[in-house]
Amino acid sequence: MGEMSNQGLQPGGMGIDLSQFFEVFFEEAYENLASYESLLLDTNLDGPDDEALNAIFRAAHSIKGGSATFGFVDVAELTHELETLLDLARKRELQLSTEMIDCLLASGDALRAQLKRHQDGGTGEPTPIAHLISDLRRHATGQRQSAPDNHTSAAIPSVTLPRQILKDGERTITIRLGPIPAGFDVQNLLNLFDEIPGMGKATFAPSDDPTSEEFRDLNVVTASTNGELIDLFTFYIDRDKVTIMEAPLGANPATNSMPVDLGFGLFEELPMATTESVTTNIEASTSHSSPAPIVATPAKVEKPAAAAESTTLRVSVEKIDQLINLVGELVITQAMLAQKALALDPNQHNGVVAGLTDLERNTRDLQDSVMGIRMIPMSFVFNRFPRMLRDLAAKLGKKVELKTSGEATELDKGLIEKITDPLTHLVRNSVDHGIESQADRAAAGKTAHGTITLSARHQGGSIVIEVRDDGRGLNRQRILEKAAEKGIPVSDHMSDQEVWQLIFAPGFSTADVVTDVSGRGVGMDVVKRNITSLGGTVELDSSPGQGTRVSVRLPLTLAIMDGMSVGVGGEVYILPLASVVETFQADQSKLKSLADQGKVVQVRDEYLPVRNLAAIFDVPTIRAQSDRAIMVIVEAEGRRSALIVDELIGQHQVVVKNLEANYRKVDGIAGATILGDGRVGLILDIGFLVTY
C-alpha cells in the first residue's frame, strides 16, 4: 500500500474501502489547487480582497480535509502549514508579501507532485517538503509576533486530533494498546522511541498493569501529532488496537470502560445516555438545557445555489473513447449500407431507402453528440499561463500582463493535451524575444509592462488560437541575414509572410543571446511540426515596434475529418478538405517543365508546382493518355501545390484511424479510414506533398 498510511483506511466491520473515493478526491484536489494558484496570482498585496483570501484558505483547507481523511499524510502535513499561514492572512493578522506568495505557489507545486505520486500508486521518491514547511512556519511565526498575541491565534488547528500543549509543542498523552495479540512485545514499541529521534519519550504509564495480557498503557511525551504516532504504531500493531487518550491516565485509576477516541463530543448529555457512553469525552454544557433557537429573526430564505454537481457525471476517458470508436464503426456501417442501397430501385424499396436516410441523419447527430463529450474548454490550457508568465517575467526582469479571451471555446481533449506544449513554447518566446526590457519599452514610449494576449475562437470547423504580444516585433532584416548565414535561400523580394515563415526553419534562431528561457532556438521548427502533425497550421504576423501575432489553426477533433476523396488508378485517397483550395481541369499543354523543379502549372497569375500522385505513390494511372489533367490545388504551411488525380469522387466525413498504431509511419500519409465499400482509404499528408 506504499506510502499511504493506515489511518482511516481500516475498513473495520463496515467493509468500506476508501480507495474507491480516491479518484474523486484527486480530481477535486487538482481543481482546488488550480483555483488556489490562480487566486494567489491575482492577489493584490496592497489590499487583498476578503473573499479571495477566504477562498484561498478554503482551497487549502479542503485539500487538507480530504487528504487526512483518505490517508495521504504528507499532503495533509503540507496543507496544514499552508492553512495556518492562510488563516492568519484571512484574519488580517498577517500581511502577505511577494515572498510569501512565492512560497505558497512553490508549496502548490509540491502538493501537485505529492498528489500525482499518490495517484500513481505511491511509488517513487516522495516530494521533499521540509524546506517549504520550515519557510511556511517562518512566515507564519515571524509575522505573528507583531500581531496582538491573543490565545486563539496561537491555537493552530491540529492536523488530526486535538492536542494538549505542554511546552515547546510537547504534550503528554496516554496510549492504550490492546487487546494485545499473542506474542507481541510492548517493549518493542517503547524501543522505537529511543531509535527514532524527535519522536519523544515513552514510558509505561502509572495506570499500566504489567501483568495484564489484555491492555497496556504507555505515557508518551511528544511533539508529534496523533496521526504520526498512529502511523508509526500501525507498522507494528493493528490500528484498532491503539487508542490515544489525550490526558494522562496516571491521575485517575484505569476504569474498566474502553476509552473512546477523541475527536468527537457532544455539547450536552444525550437524553438516554447509556452506561457505555463517552464519559471521558462528553463536554457537558453547564448553561444549556435545551438547544433553544438562537436566531430571533426568521432565517432569511436564500436562493439555493445551482446544483451543478448533481447534473454532472465523471466518466473515465477510456469509456468515452470506446464510445467514440463504436460510433466510428457505426458511421462506417451506415456508409456501407448507403452505398449498397444505391443499387436498389427507390420505387420498389421505398421504406428501406427512407429508413437509410433517417439512419444517416441519426448517425450524424449521434456522432456529433459523442464527440461533444470529449470537448473541453481552452481554459484548461490558458490557466497554466498566468503562473508561468509570472515566473518567467521575474526571471527576465520584465513586466508582463496576460490577457485571455475565449477560454470557454471548446476543443477535443486529445488536441488540448497535444497543443499545450507548442503553445507554452510560443508564449515563452513572446516573453523572451518579443517583450522588450522595461528600459527599452520606456525608450520606445511604451508602457512599462508588456501585454501578452491569448485568445481562442471557433472559425468554421476549426479553432483559431492566437498568441499576441505588444513587443518589438520581428526584424525582417535580421531574419534575412540570419537565414542567409544558415544557407537558406532568401531574396530581398520575399514577402513579409515568407520572411516570417523562415523562423520555422530547423535550427533557426535570431536571438542575439541564447537565454535559458527559450533555449537555443530549436523551438519554432518543433512547434510548427507538432502543430502540422495535428492537422493544424501556424501563421505569423508582425510589425516592427508594435508586436507579433502567432495564429494557430487546428481542427476541432482528431477523430473525424471532412475529406475529399479522389481516385488515382484503382486507389482512393482522402485529402483533408481544410487544405483543398480548388479543383480544375487543365490541358496537358498548360503544364510546363522547369529545369530543376519538375512541372508547374499556371493558375491565373501564379505558377504552382505540380505533383503527380500516381507517380509519387507508384500506382498506375488510368488517365495517362488523356490530354486534360484533373487537378486539385492544396495548401499547407503557406505553400500551394497542384495535385494531378484521375477522378474526383466526393466529399464526406471520414473517421480517422491512426496508421502508425495499426501499421507504421509512412511518409506522405497522415492516416487511414475505412471507406463506404469497406476498403481502406489513405489520408494524405498535405504538408509532405507541398514540400515533396
Add this chain to the structure above:
Amino acid sequence: MLSILAVDDSPSIRQMVSFTLKSAGYSVIEAADGTEGLAKAKEKAVNLVLTDQNMPLMDGITLVKNLRGLPMYATTPILILTTESSDDMKAKGRAAGATGWLVKPFDPVRLVEIVKKVIR
C-alpha cells in the same frame, strides 16, 4: 428509513460520508454548501444533519443557526464536522445550537458509531 442531510463542499468527502451512511442503512441527502443545505433541509425534514464548517456561501455555524430558527429543526440532532477542535470553535458550535462535533479526519466506522449514538 432514517434520513440524514450531509453538507460538505468537498465532493469526495460528501461521497464518502454518503456512501458510508447509506451502507449503514440510512437515506442520505447531499448538499454542497450551507445555502443548499438549508434549502434541502426545508424541503423535507431529516433525522440528523451533518455539516462541514468551512464552506463557501454559508458556513456550518451559520447553517446550524438558521436550522435552529426553524420549528421543524428545533430538536433535530446536528453534528458539525470540523478540522479545528479549539475551545473557540466549540463555543461557537454550542452557541449556534449544534448537538456535537466530530473532528476530521474520521474513518467510516467511527462516523457510523457516532451517528447511531445521536440520531433519533
